[in-house]
Amino acid sequence: MEERKIVLSAKDVEVKFRVRDRYLTAIRGVSLDLYEGETFAIVGESGSGKSVFTKTFTGMLESNGSVTKGSVMFHGKDLTKLKTDKDWEGIRGAKIATIFQDPMTSLNPIRTIGSQITEVIEKHQGVSKSDAKAQAIEMMERVGIKDAANRFDEYPFQYSGGMRQRIVIAIALSCHPEILICDEPTTALDVTIQAQIISLIRDLQHELGFTTLYITHDLGVVANVADRVGVMYGGQIIEYGNVEEIFFDPRHPYTWALLSSLPQLGEKGKELYYITGTPPSLYNEIKGDAFAPRNEHALKIDFVQEPPFFKVTDTHYAKTWLLDPRAPKLEKPEVIRNLHEKIQKMTDKGGAFHVE
Amino acid sequence: MSNEKNGREVILSVKHVDVSFEVGHKKKFDAVKDANFDIYKGETFALVGESGSGKTTLGRAILRINPCSAGEILFEGKRISGKISHEEDRNVVRNIQMIFQDPAASLNERATIEYCVSEGLYNFHLYKDEADRIAKVDRALESVGLLPEHKSRYPHEFSGGQRQRVGIARAMIMDPKFIVADEPISALDVSIRAQVLNLMNKLKAEKNLTYLFIAHDLSVVRFIADRIAVIHRGEIVEIADSETLFEYPIHPYTVSLLSTVPMPDPIVEKSRKHIVYDPSQLDQSGEKRELKELRPGHFVLANSKEFAAYEEKITRLEKERRQ
Numbered sequence A: 001m002e003e004r005k006i007v008l009s010a011k012d013v014e015v016k017f018r019v020r021d022r023y024l025t026a027i028r029g030v031s032l033d034l035y036e037g038e039t040f041a042i043v044g045e046s047g048s049g050k051s052v053f054t055k056t057f058t059g060m061l062e063s064n065g066s067v068t069k070g071s072v073m074f075h076g077k078d079l080t081k082l083k084t085d086k087d088w089e090g091i092r093g094a095k096i097a098t099i100f101q102d103p104m105t106s107l108n109p110i111r112t113i114g115s116q117i118t119e120v121i122e123k124h125q126g127v128s129k130s131d132a133k134a135q136a137i138e139m140m141e142r143v144g145i146k147d148a149a150n151r152f153d154e155y156p157f158q159y160s161g162g163m164r165q166r167i168v169i170a171i172a173l174s175c176h177p178e179i180l181i182c183d184e185p186t187t188a189l190d191v192t193i194q195a196q197i198i199s200l201i202r203d204l205q206h207e208l209g210f211t212t213l214y215i216t217h218d219l220g221v222v223a224n225v226a227d228r229v230g231v232m233y234g235g236q237i238i239e240y241g242n243v244e245e246i247f248f249d250p251r252h253p254y255t256w257a258l259l260s261s262l263p264q265l266g267e268k269g270k271e272l273y274y275i276t277g278t279p280p281s282l283y284n285e286i287k288g289d290a291f292a293p294r295n296e297h298a299l300k301i302d303f304v305q306e307p308p309f310f311k312v313t314d315t316h317y318a319k320t321w322l323l324d325p326r327a328p329k330l331e332k333p334e335v336i337r338n339l340h341e342k343i344q345k346m347t348d349k350g351g352a353f354h355v356e
Numbered sequence B: 001m002s003n004e005k006n007g008r009e010v011i012l013s014v015k016h017v018d019v020s021f022e023v024g025h026k027k028k029f030d031a032v033k034d035a036n037f038d039i040y041k042g043e044t045f046a047l048v049g050e051s052g053s054g055k056t057t058l059g060r061a062i063l064r065i066n067p068c069s070a071g072e073i074l075f076e077g078k079r080i081s082g083k084i085s086h087e088e089d090r091n092v093v094r095n096i097q098m099i100f101q102d103p104a105a106s107l108n109e110r111a112t113i114e115y116c117v118s119e120g121l122y123n124f125h126l127y128k129d130e131a132d133r134i135a136k137v138d139r140a141l142e143s144v145g146l147l148p149e150h151k152s153r154y155p156h157e158f159s160g161g162q163r164q165r166v167g168i169a170r171a172m173i174m175d176p177k178f179i180v181a182d183e184p185i186s187a188l189d190v191s192i193r194a195q196v197l198n199l200m201n202k203l204k205a206e207k208n209l210t211y212l213f214i215a216h217d218l219s220v221v222r223f224i225a226d227r228i229a230v231i232h233r234g235e236i237v238e239i240a241d242s243e244t245l246f247e248y249p250i251h252p253y254t255v256s257l258l259s260t261v262p263m264p265d266p267i268v269e270k271s272r273k274h275i276v277y278d279p280s281q282l283d284q285s286g287e288k289r290e291l292k293e294l295r296p297g298h299f300v301l302a303n304s305k306e307f308a309a310y311e312e313k314i315t316r317l318e319k320e321r322r323q
Helices: A050-055 A113-125 A129-142 A161-173 A191-208 A219-225 A243-248 A253-260 A339-347 B055-062 B086-095 B113-124 B130-143 B148-152 B160-172 B190-207 B218-224 B242-247 B252-259 B266-271 B304-322
Strands: A006-019 A022-035 A039-043 A065-074 A096-099 A179-183 A211-216 A228-233 A236-242 B008-023 B027-040 B044-048 B070-075 B096-099 B178-182 B210-215 B227-232 B235-241 B290-295 B298-302
Touching: A006 A050, A022 A050, A022 A065, A022 A211, A022 A236, A039 A050, A039 A219, A050 A179, A050 A211, A096 A161, A113 A129, A113 A161, A129 A161, A161 A191, A179 A191, A191 A219, A191 B252, A211 A219, A219 A243, A219 B266, A228 A243, A228 A253, A236 A243, A236 A253, A243 A339, A243 B266, A253 B190, A339 B266, B008 B055, B008 B210, B027 B044, B027 B055, B027 B070, B027 B210, B027 B235, B044 B055, B044 B218, B055 B178, B055 B210, B086 B096, B086 B113, B096 B160, B113 B130, B113 B148, B113 B160, B130 B148, B130 B160, B160 B190, B190 B210, B190 B218, B210 B218, B218 B242, B227 B242, B227 B252, B235 B242, B235 B252, B290 B304, B298 B304
Parallel strands: A039 A211, A039 A228, A096 A179, A179 A211, B044 B210, B044 B227, B096 B178, B178 B210
Antiparallel strands: A006 A022, A006 A065, A228 A236, B008 B027, B008 B070, B227 B235, B235 B298, B290 B298
């Protein structure tokens, strides 16, 4: 494998929240290296900690939460040591930018679109008003706003949902960040718009060369955008690898379950696969494998001792005792065997998702 | 009988319905234009479209929340739109229930589950005595996979999937014949979605229910629906059996929608072409379009010129499939 440059390195991060005199451990020791120019996707259900984890990269944890262990290294600086807004200046927004789920809540409804873009450019680049405006219009055109100069003075309500998300992207990219965090960027959008926004982000990434970190619960989106994938459950990454490895050779039972419950794989008249039970409460100390109580393949040791990461390939690791040499050999569920052949058939001529 | 068609009993007929809203001064916005279809007893009829397409508005028109500005809606052969008697109105409320998108927002957070589920019983005095009411609540909770001891809890104590079950129990306790499910799984996590879909299918089989399933996601609909109507900007552009719609999607908007369903396969997904719907490719002669039957049970919105083109396309596809 070629040597690639690491832009950000999180080591053993733990995040706790104080909620009414109790402590909730939202992130339980997560490590992640982001390589330059790649697209990494974190997949997980709500409450798995995927948003919280990435908020430590920009210092945007809610005030009752804090990083209690670990480090996040970025350009030789440990981001977990930064405290005040002043410390974050030059990093948050400038080097690491975030796009959120709902474009309506990330834009100020009573200010013009143009002023919201120029504000960022003026602040971070220290250029004159007219230069900032020229840059803003160029950025608007780049994200696909037609007739940008005339729409510069319009307000967010005059834009459609997809257009608003394009503006949010324009704002995020106007400072040429090195890392773009996309937190469920398309969940609030329609499927047809979703496809457009995803390909816009990808085109811009090719053009500008930033690193993208996607946070999503939608495996279809992951398949489309990601180079590498990390699956989160109960505040930990439990499996990570190249996107093909995660989809075609998943090893953790939770990844199996997540893939199996996709409606695309459902057969009419038959029950869809589903995961029983509920995710663990993060108020309590979790013993063993967090997924064990919901895992039909759970081993005895899963309830006793937390599994380490086992290596599958140089790029693919999974945190499950099933990979221990002493564990019984288990095959992944029938529905997700030969996944590629199945999906290929669905999209080939005569398949349900074939279009022409 | 008047409410029978193709040998199947029609439970609900939407006849040339328009729903419009007033926008400012005497301006009208047509949210639904000339919706015209039947729903058969015991089927799951899906209404699929983007936000703003009018799918929810149409669902709400059936529930008598949004008035129709033209056309009428018949339930079991009787008109339920427009002015009807108080008694008939109550009959509609009892027999047509709704499941909402966001279970957190649709349950009263200050009320216990027992009250949330009993509310319909209270409103319609559908119980003999307290013991009867509690027995009915227990049965409703049990039918959605919750336990009787959950009765005394509050909505916030439940997970999203469980809350949606409470929402379903609340509808089920009325013993309805028809359920409008407005994006019932969109707010839920992937693993929970499957549970709720399975539950809806189970209840449908047990109680011979009919669903109007409103959704934006074709992959979900393929699994649950018997027939599908695709709606775009207030107009239904295509109606067909679920299998037919996926095998022979004809209207360009349906094709575009189908091409954007994300597939869980990095190789396929990365090479897949997303087709953007471009209405300017339709015939621009200005001839009026209407829903026309292309094949038995397969309707498509078209004028005469477009219809000819669609006919050509489906004939070609059929020939290809047969080979």
